[in-house]
Amino acid sequence: MSLGTLRPSPLVEQATQRLREQIAEGHWPIGSKLPGETTLAKTLGVGRSTVREALRALAGAGLVQARQGAGVFVLAVEPVEDWPTRLRRAEITDLYEVRMLVEVQAARLAAQRRTDADVAALAAALAGRRTAAAGDDATFVTADIALHTAVVAAAHNPVLTDLFGEFAPALHQGLVNLLDLLGYRTDEPNHGDAAHAALVRAIEDGDPEAAGTLLHDHLAETLVLLRG
Template sequence: MALDPIDKTTTLTKVTERLRAELDSGRWPIGTRIPGELVLAGELDVSRPLLREAIRGLTNLGMLEARRGSGTYVRSTASPEAILSSLDTAEVREIYEVQLAYDVQAAGLAANRRTGQDLDRLRGLLEARNRAEDDRADVEGFASADAEFHLAIVQAAGNPLLLELYRYFVVRLEASLRTVHADTTVPTCGYESHQTVFDAIRIGDAELARASARAMVECAINALDQSGAARSGGPG
């Protein structure tokens, strides 16, 4: 099925949007080769350089894949831009809910895979995090210390994909921690919840580590709900 031409005020954005619409529609399923550059440029009535730039942009996003000597294939119909946009606009409670899924899985894996070096690092970060919790005025210090502890658990989990996903997520988590720690109406959950997660990882009890991680994050969610505090808070 041929594509309708784009109006003469064509821009790179318009060409990219049209190609993304085709991907969203399912007419170009994952794994299939899209029409050739000459064909698409003719159907859309756009220049080949402009079309080539749009395809390059979608390739950089991981939606298309160029295969030398074979053509361009559909790799994904989902854009990571939507994920990043959702992270930027998410409310604090939404961030905590996502953290719950990440941290529970990471804690269980870390209990099975942690090394002695991992434990030494976690112990030091936990001590720094607990000291920072006492100072409600040092918002930046607490947010950074708490986020580092959680990220270290994910690193100890030994799953490279989970770690890369969390690296994106932890920036927004740290921003949420700043928002919450600055609001003195939101009670802290104390040292115990984080200590319990560390102890479970230390003794290698994956089931206890997952349960403790769940309790740790749910404590933060409940504290937020009970305080009636504002739920939003961006990375600024």
């Protein structure tokens, strides 16, 4: 099998792509061992250091795995898609379903665990959302997510905080597209203000059931429209 000598341009990228193509085409089936670095370097017309970097890139993509003293073996024919990438590719309805699971529980916990500092942060975020209502959709969504981030932070669960942090960038773009699609802010620039104010009050009052119900109903209303 001939891989073809590469052009002298970014060699690591070219070597990585050529090896990726060969793996995808089944030249080395899953579980099989790749040729050694010297053989690959000779076939590709590059140095061993270039091959080593290409193999490292393939390992990072989940395609191969180096086994001490045994060599490099094929693990998969398609790269593993990382979590942020998967979120960016997700449908907005899928994002909202997961959002409900994460944020409703976070709101309940926030009402039980909020501190004075959390209450102040929520009030500031609510005020920021109201101010942002005078701006464009992207500005408003940024302020809206900041408020929801403050709710999650008030739950004082680092796993929830990290999960929402991963989730927020994809959610931001999805919400901007959603506002444009449904035209929510055409007649109501500060769409959802009453619901968000009630949520902040419920957390401040230490009422987990009210906080969870308010957020659930607010998100569910939007999800119904999305599915319609």
